[in-house]
Amino acid sequence: QVQLQESGPGLVKPSETLSLTCTVSVGSISTYYWNWIRQPAGKGLEWIGRIYHTGDTNYNPSLKSRVTLSVDTSNNQFSLNLKSVTAADTAVYFCARESTSNGYPYYFDYWGQGILVTISS
Amino acid sequence: DIVMTQSPDSLAVSLGERATINCKSSQSVLYSSNNKNYLAWYQRKPGQPPKVLISWASSRESGVPDRFSGSGSGTDFTLTISSLQAEDVAVYYCLQYYSTPRTFGQGTRVEIK
Numbered sequence: 043q044v045q046l047q048e049s050g051p052g053l054v055k056p057s058e059t060l061s062l063t064c065t066v067s068v069g070s071i072s073t074y075y076w077n078w079i080r081q082p083a084g085k086g087l088e089w090i091g092r093i094y095h096t097g098d099t100n101y102n103p104s105l106k107s108r109v110t111l112s113v114d115t116s117n118n119q120f121s122l123n124l125k126s127v128t129a130a131d132t133a134v135y136f137c138a139r140e141s142t143s144n145g146y147p148y149y150f151d152y153w154g155q156g157i158l159v160t161i162s163s
Numbered sequence: 164d165i166v167m168t169q170s171p172d173s174l175a176v177s178l179g180e181r182a183t184i185n186c187k188s189s190q191s192v193l194y195s196s197n198n199k200n201y202l203a204w205y206q207r208k209p210g211q212p213p214k215v216l217i218s219w220a221s222s223r224e225s226g227v228p229d230r231f232s233g234s235g236s237g238t239d240f241t242l243t244i245s246s247l248q249a250e251d252v253a254v255y256y257c258l259q260y261y262s263t264p265r266t267f268g269q270g271t272r273v274e275i276k
Contacts, residue, residue: 077265086256086267086268086269086270087213087256087258087267087270088267089263089264089265089266089267100263100264102263102264103164103264104264136212136213138212140260141218147260148201148218148260149201149203149215149218149258149260150203150205150213150215150258151215153212153213153214154212155211155212156212
């Protein structure tokens, strides 16, 4: 059973950079696409972006100017950096795996438990 | 971006009764080359991550009770819970994976009447 676990600070100051890491247990980070998704309290789910083990990325255009994803295959981890954060970035952040067939990514089949990140001074 | 719109925003159903949630996409998510709809349904309970119930619009994931079913094609989809159980109280989301950015519906809250 694939397990994902988010880690990082739960409190970030406005204008600073939010940095989170997702550790994948059981199985290799290779072959699949790895995603970040967030959900502000009382709002819907927003896809942030994804990374392949090769380092190829896709970002949501709404966040692209502020987001950087990276992958560390030796430690089975991938990371999210979101710069210049504001209160609007306060949310539960999830990491998730995209199911894959013949190299094509599809829906999210495994998720981390999520981590609440609050943007406040 | 493909906009996903769910209806209703919330519904209250008696135990044992049917619950129906609709999801409409702003453009078709049916891929003509393989005749598959790139649409999934998720269930989210408080304190838990979303759990995939249905993929490819109508394919139930392993371990999901058969009271959950998905239907529809193109731009209009439905998630049906045939006989609502207490443990089904949750928020349900549709997801399109036809293109990036991946987009979700706004969610439908299901409660017990």
